[in-house]
Every structure is written in C-alpha cells, then in structure tokens.
Amino acid sequence: MIQEDTQEIESDGYLTRCLEGKKATDIRLASITVGTGSCGGLGKLIIRGSNSTRGVTNVGLSAIARGCPSLRALSLWNVPSIGDEGLIEIVKGCNKLEKLDLSQCLISDKSLIATANNCPNLNQITIESCPRIxxxxxxxxxxxxLNLQSISIKDCPLVGVQGIASLLSSASYTLKRVKLQALDITDVSLAVVGHYGRAINDLVLTGLQKVSEKGFWVMGNAQGLQKLKVFTITSCRGVTDLTLEAVGKGCPNLKQLCFRKCSFLSDNGMVAFAKTVASLESLQLEECNRITQSGVLSPLSTTTLKAAVAV
Structure with missing residues (x-):
C-alpha cells in the first residue's frame, strides 16, 4: 500500500500520491501540489477515507485542479465531504484525465457530465455505491x-436501462471491458450488451436479480459478442441451461468462463455449451451444485480446455 509522502513510478510512468484516513486533509493536498511540481507533476491521486474533523473538501480538490494539470488518474473512495463542485474543478483544470474511480461518494450526474465534456482522453471509469449517479x-x-475502453458500475440504484443502452451503443467500437454488478437493470440491458458489445473482450455480470432467462438468451443470440474472450457470471438467477447454450453460440472466441452461484445450471447445459465453443481454455465453476463431474469434463472432448475447476 502506498503511504502518503512517498512516491512510486508505476509501469505507465505516473507519479503517485495516496492519502488515507487521518492523513487525507486539504492541507496535505495543498502540499502535494507544491511537492510534485519539481518532479514533473502529479500523475495519479488516490484519496481513501477522510479525516473526521479536517477532512478533504472541495477546497482541497480545487488546489489540485490549479496545481496539477498533468493529473491522469483520480480515485476517490469514501470521501463524503467532497461534492460536485470539487470534482468539476478537477476535470476543468486536469483535462488530461484518463482514469476515474469513484466509490461511496455523494457526487452526482452533474460531475460525470462535466467530466465527459472536459476530459476527451478518459478511457477507464469505475463507479461504485454512488447513489446520485x-x-x-x-x-x-x-x-x-470516444476513447472509453473500460467501465465498471456497481450498486448505483439510479442506473437503469437508458444509461446502459446509451453508453453501450455510443461506445460499441471502443469498449473492451464491462462490469455490471448489483444494478436495477432488466432483460433489455443485456439485450443491448449482446447487440452493441462488438469490442468487448472481458465481461463481468454479478447480482443482476431482475434479469431473467430471456435476457441472457437474447444477449447470446444477438451475435454482437464475437470478440468476447473472458466471461464471468455470479449470482444471476437468469442463467440456465438454455442461456448457456445461447452464450456458447454467440461467443465463438470465448477462452475463459467462470460461473459462481448459478444454481439453475446442470450437466445438460454444459454438454450443449461444449458443442458450440471450441476455443475454451479455462472453465471455473463455484457453487453450481447441479453440475456434476460429468458436466465439468464434457468440454474436454470438444474444446481446447486446459484447466477445469469445480468448487
């Protein structure tokens, strides 16, 4: 873990600063703007938690916005004292931003709109437990x-079909990694993923309780996931033998498949799936209790499977 007042040159060359807990204050942020100037400028800023009495506020972020125009990556985790004003200052002053990670923040759509309008190089976004987005x-x-390559959205109750549809349809030729977890989305959203996910090679779907068998079936049969190589599904009630076969037909280049807590899958689904995906190299099954050893081994005769794990 990176400690405050240390620096680390990452593989991408970013000069990094991390403030955690009691060390996360506006004064520390102001000192960072001074201390990193002679080192070529701050590239990555991580703020985790906040001092309960003198925590990070919009004032501190404004200092970063004015003093660190080279900022490329920003992570804000559990910083309730920061609002739209501070992040908007950041994206206006640091328009080279490429990565944005927001978790447990009270930031709204207003900030995300400002980010989109001011940071054309943004390619990676993570949003978790942000109830106003x-x-x-x-x-x-x-x-x-237009350069967006990775999006991860978890536990954001205001995110629905319209947001997912607009995002996927607009970024259909650049978006390579998609993670959707604990969202209030329905079958229509997965149909959009299946139709517009032309560039997606890594897809994670977790805890999508309102998506039925029909949603997964349509996603597979939409034939848009031709480039998908890594697919992980956890705790989704709509995953059945029928949908597994559809996914196999719609994702011919799949290499890694992981199912966790998908209780409606059985050996029949695995056998049908194995007949459609010859490129599969890795299969992982966790708490899929209807699948026996026979189902786990069925892909061995029809695919290039190198590893199969059932827990």
Whole structure:
C-alpha cells in the first residue's frame, strides 16, 4: 500500500500520491501540489477515507485542479465531504484525465457530465455505491468519451436501462471491458450488451436479480459478442441451461468462463455449451451444485480446455 509522502513510478510512468484516513486533509493536498511540481507533476491521486474533523473538501480538490494539470488518474473512495463542485474543478483544470474511480461518494450526474465534456482522453471509469449517479451521467460519457475502453458500475440504484443502452451503443467500437454488478437493470440491458458489445473482450455480470432467462438468451443470440474472450457470471438467477447454450453460440472466441452461484445450471447445459465453443481454455465453476463431474469434463472432448475447476 502506498503511504502518503512517498512516491512510486508505476509501469505507465505516473507519479503517485495516496492519502488515507487521518492523513487525507486539504492541507496535505495543498502540499502535494507544491511537492510534485519539481518532479514533473502529479500523475495519479488516490484519496481513501477522510479525516473526521479536517477532512478533504472541495477546497482541497480545487488546489489540485490549479496545481496539477498533468493529473491522469483520480480515485476517490469514501470521501463524503467532497461534492460536485470539487470534482468539476478537477476535470476543468486536469483535462488530461484518463482514469476515474469513484466509490461511496455523494457526487452526482452533474460531475460525470462535466467530466465527459472536459476530459476527451478518459478511457477507464469505475463507479461504485454512488447513489446520485444515474442514466444522465452515463449518457454523457457515452456521447463524449470516444476513447472509453473500460467501465465498471456497481450498486448505483439510479442506473437503469437508458444509461446502459446509451453508453453501450455510443461506445460499441471502443469498449473492451464491462462490469455490471448489483444494478436495477432488466432483460433489455443485456439485450443491448449482446447487440452493441462488438469490442468487448472481458465481461463481468454479478447480482443482476431482475434479469431473467430471456435476457441472457437474447444477449447470446444477438451475435454482437464475437470478440468476447473472458466471461464471468455470479449470482444471476437468469442463467440456465438454455442461456448457456445461447452464450456458447454467440461467443465463438470465448477462452475463459467462470460461473459462481448459478444454481439453475446442470450437466445438460454444459454438454450443449461444449458443442458450440471450441476455443475454451479455462472453465471455473463455484457453487453450481447441479453440475456434476460429468458436466465439468464434457468440454474436454470438444474444446481446447486446459484447466477445469469445480468448487
């Protein structure tokens, strides 16, 4: 873990600063703007938690915005004292931003829209447990961030079909990694993923309780996931033998497949799937209790499977 007042040159050459807990204050941020200037400028800033009495506020972020125009990556985790004003200052002053990671923040669509409008190089976004971010922000990202390659959205109750549809349809030729977890989305959203996910090679779907068998079936049969290589599904009730066969037909280049807590899958689904995906190299099954050893081994005779694990 990176400690405050240390620097680390990462593989991409970013000069990094990390503030955690009691060390996360506006004064520390102001000192960072001074201390990194002679080193070529700050490239990555991580703020985790905040001092309960003198924590990071919009004032501190404004200092970064003015003093660190070279900032490329920003992570804000559990910083309740920061609002839209601070992040908007950052994206206006640091328009080279490429990566944005927001977790447990009270930032709204207003900030995400400003980010999309000011940071054309943005290629990676992670949003987790941000109750004020919804469809409007994602629509702006899809429209303006033409270099977007990776999106991860978890536990954001305002995110729905419109946001996912707009994002995927706009970024259909650049978006390579998609993670959707614990969202209030339905079958239509997965149909959009299946139709517009032309560039997706890594897809993670977790805890999508409102997506039925029909949603996964349509996603597979839409034939848009031709480049998908890595697919992970966890705790999704709509995953059945029928949908597994559809995924196999719609993802001919799949190499790694992982199912966790998918209780409706059985040996029949694995046998049908194995007949459609000859490129599979790795299979991982966790708590899929209807699949026996026979189902796990069925892909061996029809695929290039190198590893199969069932837990």
């Amino acid at each position: 919804g469809n409007e922000g994602l629509q702006a990202v899809g429209k303006c961030c």
